[in-house]
Ligand SMILES: Nc1ncnc2c1ncn2[C@@H]1O[C@H](COP(=O)(O)OP(=O)(O)OP(=O)(O)O)[C@@H](O)[C@H]1O
């Protein structure tokens with residue numbers, strides 16, 4: 001499914017979605033950036049509570065389909081501008097990382 | 110061997126909230142050269158970890174990426190504190206990152222292991238009090 005479809009199904013808030021047609025193939029959750037760097041796969045929907053600018057670089061370099069900020073986390077100043085510049089999809093939700101991952105898994109199965 | 114295409118970046122040591130810029134630029138440049146996804150991913154992940162380490166642990170430095178027909182070489186050079194025990198630093202989970210940097214999501218102690226895992230060769234030259242030079246190579250099999 002596409003990022004736009006996932007956004008709709010999970011009722012995610014759109015913070016930046018320059019690439020709505022990007023394909024979501026799996027999910028990943030984690031907040032330690034070099035752990036994410038080493039294990040997230042291309043096409044993952046990456047669920048995290050990290051909100052600083054570094055998430056944009058990590059998302060760009062790992063080719064994840066989108067970043068989903070969980071638990072009502074809001075991005076730090078400048079994150080959305082940078083995400084639009086680098087073409088990174090960032091969505092958010094009040095739900096916990098656990099709930100989001102369970103729902104992503106449900107959508108993809 | 111033909112002359113390599115060389116990209117060089119000065120890495121600012123102050124700016125750890127938006128570090129990773131150089132790696133993102135390299136990724137874009139390698140894409141334009143038409144290298145395979147896998148090679149681009151490995152080079153840019155290895156470089157990112159090295160770039161972040163220079164920002165966090167060494168107050169910045171210099172990154173050079175050289176693209177040869179058969180390999181890509183990444184050299185990260187800094188005048189930071191050096192690494193007293195390389196074996197220890199290479200262990201997954203070992204980190205001396207201070208708390209304020211951990212709160213940004215760094216400090217898992219996975220950076221150096223990621224660099225090793227994503228490259229075909231990695232050499233660390235370091236002198237305590239002088240600096241660290243890390244040379245990594247990713248082979249390109251065309
Ligand atoms: N360029 C460097 N100069 C000085 N020390 C370094 C340098 N690079 C790494 N180190 C030392 O090696 C340790 C391990 O590095 P590594 O990248 O694996 O983990 P980290 O940077 O602490 O955390 P992470 O990369 O997971 O965010 C660091 O905590 C630091 O003590």
Ligand SMILES: [Mg+2]
Nearest residue numbers: 158162220221
């Ligand atoms: Mg590191």
